[in-house]
Amino acid sequence: MNSLKRVTLLGSTGSIGTQALDVIRAHPTRFQVTALSAHANADLLIRQALEFRPAAVVIGDEKKRATVQAALSGQATEVLAGAKALEEVASRPDTDIVLTAMVGYAGLLPTVRAIQAGKTIALANKETLVVAGQLITQLVKKYGVGLYPVDSEHSAIFQCLVGEERNPIEKIILTASGGPFRGRSAEQLASVTKAQALKHPNWDMGAKITIDSASLMNKGLEVIEAKWLFGLRNDQIDVVVHPQSIIHSLVQFHDGSLKAQLGLPDMKLPIQYALGYPERLPSEFPRFSFLDYPQLTFEQPDRATFRNLPLAFEAMSQGGNAPCVLNAANEIAVAAFLRDEIGFLQMPDLVENCLSKVSYLADPSLDDYVQTDHETRRVAQELVGAL
Ligand SMILES: NC(=O)C1=CN([C@@H]2O[C@H](COP(=O)(O)OP(=O)(O)OC[C@H]3O[C@@H](n4cnc5c(N)ncnc54)[C@H](OP(=O)(O)O)[C@@H]3O)[C@@H](O)[C@H]2O)C=CC1
Ligand SMILES: CC(=O)[C@@H](O)[C@H](O)COP(=O)(O)O
Numbered sequence: 021m022n023s024l025k026r027v028t029l030l031g032s033t034g035s036i037g038t039q040a041l042d043v044i045r046a047h048p049t050r051f052q053v054t055a056l057s058a059h060a061n062a063d064l065l066i067r068q069a070l071e072f073r074p075a076a077v078v079i080g081d082e083k084k085r086a087t088v089q090a091a092l093s094g095q096a097t098e099v100l101a102g103a104k105a106l107e108e109v110a111s112r113p114d115t116d117i118v119l120t121a122m123v124g125y126a127g128l129l130p131t132v133r134a135i136q137a138g139k140t141i142a143l144a145n146k147e148t149l150v151v152a153g154q155l156i157t158q159l160v161k162k163y164g165v166g167l168y169p170v171d172s173e174h175s176a177i178f179q180c181l182v183g184e185e186r187n188p189i190e191k192i193i194l195t196a197s198g199g200p201f202r203g204r205s206a207e208q209l210a211s212v213t214k215a216q217a218l219k220h221p222n223w224d225m226g227a228k229i230t231i232d233s234a235s236l237m238n239k240g241l242e243v244i245e246a247k248w249l250f251g252l253r254n255d256q257i258d259v260v261v262h263p264q265s266i267i268h269s270l271v272q273f274h275d276g277s278l279k280a281q282l283g284l285p286d287m288k289l290p291i292q293y294a295l296g297y298p299e300r301l302p303s304e305f306p307r308f309s310f311l312d313y314p315q316l317t318f319e320q321p322d323r324a325t326f327r328n329l330p331l332a333f334e335a336m337s338q339g340g341n342a343p344c345v346l347n348a349a350n351e352i353a354v355a356a357f358l359r360d361e362i363g364f365l366q367m368p369d370l371v372e373n374c375l376s377k378v379s380y381l382a383d384p385s386l387d388d389y390v391q392t393d394h395e396t397r398r399v400a401q402e403l404v405g406a407l
């Protein structure tokens with residue numbers, strides 16, 4: 021008998037969040053929404069709450085609480101506001117799975133609380149594992165919870181590993197689209213605009229991850245995410261550019277055999293796999309045909325031009341709080357680029373500068389990560405102001 025899973029969806033108004041609700045809508049006997057959250061988009065959060073009737077909603081922006089409250093008066097939905105409320109709803113007894121679909125560092129503390137409360141985590145928020153991968157994996161072990169990837173590459177690897185529990189991984193190969201600027205020189209990148217950077221060739225995603233894809237920081241974050249999800253050494257992670265985004269990633273085993281997962285670029289499949297795991301649920305998603313893609317191609321990433329990728333490998337090698345610094349500096353850099361305050365190539369400059377300026381900690385606690393994030397944002401913001 022298949023049981024109903026109760027889902028808390030943090031970041032329900034975003035790209036992953038709205039696609040997760042499409043998946044849940046298609047499987048009403050399998051999933052029930054217990055909480056939803058948005059940062060500022062009160063209108064969409066209200067519409068979602070009226071449709072899915074969760075026990076609670078959280079609006080991050082406290083100034084919008086009254087608007088949400090008024091729109092949901094007469095409903096059996098509790099309205100909470102502010103960042104702390106995310107931690108509270110993520111750890112309530114009325115939920116089984118927490119899908120972390122909010123963007124950025126904001127995912128860290130609610131994920132920690134959800135794990136401590138014994139919840140299964142469907143992890144879209146890759147920044148959580150980048151910032152504090154060691155701590156999160158220790159907590160997952162301690163509390164005995166499942167941590168299932170939503171990110172398409174990591175879902176691909178996760179799917180390739182089913183049934184291979186006894187077989188050592190030699191390495192994994194993460195595929196990268198190369199983004200909208202694949203093949204461009206540094207000279208050309210100096211003048212690209214945010215409108216150009218926001219046009220991903222294959223995926224329709226939120227603004228922050230789309231800029232990260234254009235700068236290859238997304239792949240750098242995914243390398244660190246993979247290390248922690250699959251317990252890999254740094255030298256077991258490769259990246260190959262695959263512009264069609266059909267092969268979502270590969271695993272090579274110690275006999276040399278390679279397994280890959282393929283499909284059209286559509287996040288609903290990995291979202292559904294993480295929510296339904298260990299079952300594959302039926303879907304009406306469009307099917308892939310090789311005849312529509314007669315050429316699947318592969319090339320080396322241009323690490324000299326797209327410096328974020330080697331910077332992420334370097335932060336991963338340093339370990340400690342270095343990936344937390346990388347992430348916070350990148351969040352400030354992307355926000356500044358989106359406000360037209362810095363150019364595309366100043367994003368890696370800022371990240372590199374922060375990595376050298378913020379004090380290194382070899383074995384950070386949760387509080388240390390919070391402090392490191394805070395301090396890095398201060399340093400990065402100062403650097404942006406001085407440009
Ligand atoms: N989009 C994709 O296809 C993929 C995304 N991911 C990862 O999933 C996560 C979400 O990405 P995506 O859906 O594209 O992002 P979006 O920008 O589309 O959505 C972000 C969501 O988080 C909320 N949010 C924004 N800021 C905060 C904050 N400070 N605190 C709490 N909530 C906040 C937003 O609320 P509001 O709408 O009110 O602003 C929105 O609900 C990211 O970590 C990304 O890297 C991974 C793989 C693929
Ligand atoms: C859909 C998804 O998982 C994104 O992280 C996607 O992979 C971005 O594409 P690239 O970073 O490869 O351009």
Ligand SMILES: [Mn+2]
Nearest residue numbers: 171172173242
């Ligand atoms: Mn991805």
